[in-house]
Amino acid sequence: MRRMFVFLLLGLFLGPVTAVLAFPVPPLPDGNLITNPWFRSAQNPNRPGLDGWTDAAGPNTYWSTSQKDSNPSPDNVTGTAARFASGSGQGGGTGQGGVDAFLYQVVAADPNKRLLRFKTHWVTGWIERAGVTIYGSDAPDGPWTAVWTPLEVTQATSSGMVWTETPLLEQVIERGYAYYKVELFGRYPEGRRQGVKFTGVYFSVGEAIAVTELPAVPVGTPERVPASTPEPTLLPTETATSVPTATVTPMQLPAETAVLPTNTPVLTPTAPATPITASPPTQTSQIGWLPWALLLVFVLIIIGFGWLRRRS
Known part of the structure; x- marks a missing residue:
């Protein structure tokens, strides 16, 4: 009896803790335009519900609710989610294979804002296609124009029964709309x-940051200007007669023997440079060093006789 009482106490204390810590996730960012993003009942927030959402096939047709510890939750409520699968879950419609199921919500927004933001938590099993598409319209009942598909999943990209969170995605569209339809598909x-x-659906609009595009500057190869071609310099002339540049008139120097007037200064032309060559030795220079040579020979003869006398 005492052991049973202990187990009951452990169940009472550990049960809520397990539910709270099963899959806690951060709360959604501010500015969310979605009503009931965590799919909870309007009458009892601790229970799941599809309040604020519309099943395109009719109320309680294909989409149902789910509540279990493995679902994401931002607070101490057991995780809740919208569900499209076999059976009816914790309430709502009944899933059916081979059909397209849509669950959507229409929200009002500022048409002057063109920046869209979106994020959600999602999990898929054996899926053909699943995703989220956002439509825009100027009226709450359409017609609708698809402006963004922030999430698209196929069997190749299925999460394999593991909850996945998309990051906060952003998209700038050409123009804003007064109404948007956020449509879940499976x-x-x-x-x-x-x-x-799906659960934790977030959608908001914001101001698009204007980006000023600078004009494109063509980058080409600059023209190569020959550096060896100087520009001609025009000199003023005293007469209007043009002098051909191709004809050069040689300047004749006056002969040295020309007779010049006495009252005119004599112009002596500069003689061309003559290479300097060594002048051959003259006869006088050859005779100048001959006595010194004879004297040197005489001295050598005397030294030679002295050397021979000492040896004998």
């Missing part, structure tokens, strides 16, 4: 049971 093969679940 389709899984006929005969399968696992589909797709």
Whole structure:
């Protein structure tokens, strides 16, 4: 009896803690235009519900709710989510394979803002296609124009039954709209049971940052100007007669023997430079060093006789 009482106490204390710590996630950013982003009941926030959302096939047709510890939750409530899969979950419609299921919500926004922001938590099993598409319109009932698909999943990119969180995505569109339709979509093969679940849906609009584009400056090869071609310099002439540049008139120097008037200064032309060559030795220079040579020979003869006398 005492052991059973202990187990009951542990169950009472550990049960809520396990639910709180099962899959905690941060709260969504401010400015969310989505009503009921965590898919909870308007009458009982501790229970799941599709309040604020519309099943395109009709109320409680394909989309149902899910509440379990493995679903993401930003607070101490057991995680809740919108569900499209086999069965009816914790309430709502019944999933069916081989059909396209849409769950959407229409929100009002400032048409002057062209920046769209989106994020969500999602999980897929054996899925053909799943995703989110955002439409814009000037009226709450359309017509709708698709402006952005922030999430698109196929079987090749399926999360494999693991919850995945998209980052905060942003997209600038050509013009803003007064109304947007945020549409969740899912389709899984006929005969399968696992589909797709969504929770924590976030959508907002903001001011697009204007980006000023600078004009393109062509980058080309500059023209090469020959550096060896100087520009001609025009000199003023005393007469109007043009002098051809191709004809050069040689200047004749006056002969040295020309007779000049006495009252005119004599112009002596500069003689051309003559290479300097060594002058051959003259006869006088050859005779000048001959006595010194004879004297040197005489001295050598005397020294030679002295050397021979000492040896004898």
